[in-house]
Amino acid sequence: MQVKDTNKNRRDVAILAVVCLVLQLAVAPNLALGNGHINFALVFAGIVALTRGGRIGVICGFVAGLVFDLLGTGPMGVMSLLLTVASYFMGIEVRNRLAEDFSGSMIVYVIAAVAVCLLHNLTMFLVGQATDFVDVLFLRSLPSALLSVLAFLPFAYLISRAGSNSSLGGGIGSSRPKHSGKYNIGGV
Amino acid sequence: MPTLSAGSSNNSGFRRNNASSGGRIAIIFVVLSLVLFTASARDTGTGPFSVVRGVVSTIVMPVRFVGAAVTAPLQGLGNVFANLTADQGTLSELKAENEQLKAKNSELQEAEQTATRLQNLLALQSTYSLQSTAARIISASTDSWSDTVTIDKGTTSSLAVGMPVSDSNGAIGQIIECGPASSTVRLISDENSSVSAMVQSSRAQGMLRGSADGTLRLTLIGTDQTVSVGDTVVTSGLGGVFPKGLPLGTVASVSKNPGALYYDIVVTPLSKTESFEEVLVITSLTEGQHATSEDIQSADNQGSSGSADAQQSQATNSDGAASNESGQNQG
Numbered sequence: 442m443q444v445k446d447t448n449k450n451r452r453d454v455a456i457l458a459v460v461c462l463v464l465q466l467a468v469a470p471n472l473a474l475g476n477g478h479i480n481f482a483l484v485f486a487g488i489v490a491l492t493r494g495g496r497i498g499v500i501c502g503f504v505a506g507l508v509f510d511l512l513g514t515g516p517m518g519v520m521s522l523l524l525t526v527a528s529y530f531m532g533i534e535v536r537n538r539l540a541e542d543f544s545g546s547m548i549v550y551v552i553a554a555v556a557v558c559l560l561h562n563l564t565m566f567l568v569g570q571a572t573d574f575v576d577v578l579f580l581r582s583l584p585s586a587l588l589s590v591l592a593f594l595p596f597a598y599l600i601s602r603a604g605s606n607s608s609l610g611g612g613i614g615s616s617r618p619k620h621s622g623k624y625n626i627g628g629v
Numbered sequence: 630m631p632t633l634s635a636g637s638s639n640n641s642g643f644r645r646n647n648a649s650s651g652g653r654i655a656i657i658f659v660v661l662s663l664v665l666f667t668a669s670a671r672d673t674g675t676g677p678f679s680v681v682r683g684v685v686s687t688i689v690m691p692v693r694f695v696g697a698a699v700t701a702p703l704q705g706l707g708n709v710f711a712n713l714t715a716d717q718g719t720l721s722e723l724k725a726e727n728e729q730l731k732a733k734n735s736e737l738q739e740a741e742q743t744a745t746r747l748q749n750l751l752a753l754q755s756t757y758s759l760q761s762t763a764a765r766i767i768s769a770s771t772d773s774w775s776d777t778v779t780i781d782k783g784t785t786s787s788l789a790v791g792m793p794v795s796d797s798n799g800a801i802g803q804i805i806e807c808g809p810a811s812s813t814v815r816l817i818s819d820e821n822s823s824v825s826a827m828v829q830s831s832r833a834q835g836m837l838r839g840s841a842d843g844t845l846r847l848t849l850i851g852t853d854q855t856v857s858v859g860d861t862v863v864t865s866g867l868g869g870v871f872p873k874g875l876p877l878g879t880v881a882s883v884s885k886n887p888g889a890l891y892y893d894i895v896v897t898p899l900s901k902t903e904s905f906e907e908v909l910v911i912t913s914l915t916e917g918q919h920a921t922s923e924d925i926q927s928a929d930n931q932g933s934s935g936s937a938d939a940q941q942s943q944a945t946n947s948d949g950a951a952s953n954e955s956g957q958n959q960g
Contacts, residue, residue, distance in 0.1 A: 462692075463692055463696075466689050466692040466693050466768075466771070467692055467693065467695060467696020467697070467699060469771055470693070470696070470697075470768050470769040470770060470771050471696065471697060471700035471769060472700065473773075476773050476774070476776075476841060476843075477773045478771065478772060478773045494650070495651045496651040496654055497651075499651035499655045500651075500658075502658075503658040503662070506662070507665075509771075509772075510665075511681065511682055511685045512685065512686075512689070512771050512772075513771060513772040513775070514770075514772070514775050514777060514805065514806060514813055514815075515774070515775070516666055516669045516670050517665045517666060517668070517678055518661075518662040518664070518665030518666030518667075519662075519666060521658070521661075521662045522658075522662030522663065522666065525655055525658040525659055525662060526655065526659065528651075528655075529650070529651055529652065529655040532650070532651065533650050534650075558773075562773065562774055565774045568670070570774055570775065570820075570821065571774055571820055571841065572821075572841075573820075573841055576820075576840075576841030576842065577841075580841050580842060581773045581774055581841070582773075584773070
């Protein structure tokens with residue numbers, strides 16, 4: 442029987458938000474690959490979208506993007522727009538994809554991460570914040586995407602392992618049995 | 630295929646339960662984001678967005694401070710990419726240099742380093758008669774497309790947007806955002822940074838620009854000027870933002886393409902900004918720190934021996950130097 446505990450769901454999302462905010466403020470500025478930094482707003486939005494999806498995912502994506510924009514120095518609204526759209530598409534199935542289809546979820550997240558980082562830096566390039574397209578691509582976008590994917594992995598692993606024990610790991614659709622999904626790797 | 634307006638019905642191939650896929654709210658947020666983007670693009674640095682950013686920056690400052698302290702030992706990981714792309718010779722030199730630095734570092738105590746830095750800052754302040762306020766770097770840039778640092782002083786310490794910032798070695802950047810208790814400094818290595826500079830020995834004047842790979846390039850130095858590897862590059866004072874004569878870096882390489890009007894000069898910065906390093910925010914310039922009329926005349930005349938195109942470019946350079954230097958905060 443699936444019991445919907447809204448307060449627990451909200452609490453788990455809030456805890457994850459605080460963790461990601463602290464990491465964005467404390468860790469992201471001090472770890473870099475090229476000029477790329479970890480985007481914990483993307484990590485947060487990805488986790489909520491892939492575990493909850495739907496309206497909650499979109500709201501969390503927008504808020505995470507807005508906070509990211511506020512913490513930066515560029516124009517507002519760019520990351521919030523990208524994370525809103527990314528969260529919508531990642532969470533369009535409104536189920537806990539992360540627990541049910543880990544490999545598929547990772548592929549979706551990687552595509553979203555590359556797209557978000559590339560479009561964000563491309564927007565900055567178009568508004569005059571950067572001058573060299575090659576640098577935008579190879580020194581900023583790809584390193585940022587790679588780091589954001591690496592940062593996503595431990596969260597995704599823990600939450601997918603938590604399964605139905607956690608509201609984030611098994612809120613909506615937790616009654617559905619686990620399966621390896623469309624993108625089966627090594628017969629797992 | 631799901632639609633944007635998908636509701637609680639379960640007539641698509643996806644499982645939906647009773648929750649919406651969020652299409653409507655996504656459209657609302659997309660429109661809201663576009664409105665925010667348009668409005669913030671028009672913000673001149675004193676509008677509501679800057680105020681909100683200042684407040685947010687003040688609120689999160691303690692977290693940034695703690696984060697910088699915790700991750701200080703890991704900051705060397707940031708050089709992984711540069712190490713991967715460096716050639717063997719460079720890596721060997723860096724390894725040898727690293728050994729020397731380790732040996733030297735083990736002999737020094739943190740307190741002594743801090744005392745030395747503070748003494749150097751005081752010396753710099755005294756040498757250049759700088760009217761300044763001391764601050765400390767608490768965080769680096771949180772995004773990937775700007776090269777900035779956050780310092781722990783703001784408007785409550787009488788700091789303002791546009792003020793130049795230096796460390797014990799010389800100029801490092803300029804304040805571009807100022808909150809009540811913290812400020813954001815755009816470093817001279819930022820891609821959008823350009824500072825009026827000159828070669829100290831030959832007085833050849835040009836523009837020191839940052840780049841995405843962190844190197845500094847001294848541009849608009851005509852090929853009829855004299856520039857050598859190892860020359861010190863200092864601020865020229867044109868534009869009235871940076872005091873004249875503040876060190877910026879040393880010339881690492883000078884190259885000239887056939888038929889080119891200007892040298893291609895790479896400059897090594899004197900400073901490497903790190904968390905908790907003390908800096909000076911120069912709050913005002915004295916009369917003697919502005920570029921003299923002779924300097925301005927020299928900049929105007931520079932390139933007069935070149936072609937007509939060169940002369941036109943140099944004239945643009947002189948104007949651009951002032952506007953770009955003071956316009957750093959617009960980026």
